[in-house]
Amino acid sequence: MTKLSVNINKIATLRNSRGGNRPDVVQVARDCERFGAQGITVHPRPDERHIRYSDVLALKEVVQTEFNIEGYPDQRYMDLIEKVRPAQATLVPDPPHVLTSNAGWDTHANRQFLQEILQTLKGWGVRTSIFVNPDEKMVEGAAQCGTDRIELYTEAYATGYHQNRHEAVKPYTNAAYAAKALGLGLNAGHDLDLDNLAFLKQAIPYLEEVSIGHALISDALYLGLEETIRRYLAQLKD
Numbered sequence: 001m002t003k004l005s006v007n008i009n010k011i012a013t014l015r016n017s018r019g020g021n022r023p024d025v026v027q028v029a030r031d032c033e034r035f036g037a038q039g040i041t042v043h044p045r046p047d048e049r050h051i052r053y054s055d056v057l058a059l060k061e062v063v064q065t066e067f068n069i070e071g072y073p074d075q076r077y078m079d080l081i082e083k084v085r086p087a088q089a090t091l092v093p094d095p096p097h098v099l100t101s102n103a104g105w106d107t108h109a110n111r112q113f114l115q116e117i118l119q120t121l122k123g124w125g126v127r128t129s130i131f132v133n134p135d136e137k138m139v140e141g142a143a144q145c146g147t148d149r150i151e152l153y154t155e156a157y158a159t160g161y162h163q164n165r166h167e168a169v170k171p172y173t174n175a176a177y178a179a180k181a182l183g184l185g186l187n188a189g190h191d192l193d194l195d196n197l198a199f200l201k202q203a204i205p206y207l208e209e210v211s212i213g214h215a216l217i218s219d220a221l222y223l224g225l226e227e228t229i230r231r232y233l234a235q236l237k238d
């Protein structure tokens with residue numbers, strides 16, 4: 001079964017745009033789970049443009065499904081993970097001021113750094129995932145770093161989907177196969193939506209988790225959150 005983890009970053013974007021606590025990030029997380037989401041993902045960025053570190057502490061108290069915290073493993077992120085002990089920590093190589101995540105890790109050039117971080121996270125009992133491009137060499141590097149899972153960075157798939165989905169998905173099926181052969185768990189995320197999700201799932205049936213935020217929250221503005229989550233879950237049926 002492929003789990004849907006809803007990334008609620010953009011709920012916090014809307015809340016922060018006016019100050020106050022509307023929409024309430026914690027209530028939205030509760031509702032996402034009530035509507036069937038099997039996980040909640042957040043990506044607190046150093047500038048706290050959306051999810052704040054304080055949100056993560058509040059969410060820890062209420063999230064009943066899998067809590068996935070993404071981020072660059074600087075000291076602040078590591079201190080947060082140590083305090084929260086989420087189900088999963090997803091390491092992303094983002095510099096502080098990127099508009100959004102735009103690349104996977106070079107798992108060879110960063111091997112020692114990642115090995116040390118992953119060892120610490122595993123010592124805290126946190127499942128680890130590394131954000132990577134669909135590149136078999138980077139997948140091999142991720143396995144050498146000792147991660148539990150990888151998350152395939154699916155922006156290129158989403159960009160190429162409407163031109164030629166069969167071509168767009170090829171690097172992902174190759175990288176997924178390499179991950180499976182290496183015994184790595186497999187997640188995917190970034191720019192997945194109601195158009196492209198089912199084809200990815202069909203091409204990689206053993207995907208363990210997709211984390212989806214921007215498109216899902218945008219869809220919810222038209223369809224409502226409950227109906228939107230129902231539709232995304234329907235795309236993931238085995």
Ligand SMILES: CC(=O)[C@@H](O)[C@H](O)COP(=O)(O)O
Nearest residue numbers: 009043070092100101189190
């Ligand atoms: C790692 C990734 O691709 C996304 O989860 C990322 O968290 C999106 O970040 P923004 O919501 O800040 O665009």
Ligand SMILES: NCC(=O)COP(=O)(O)O
Nearest residue numbers: 007189190191211213214
């Ligand atoms: N890891 C991907 C994620 O959490 C959400 O990415 P997006 O759907 O907001 O592009």
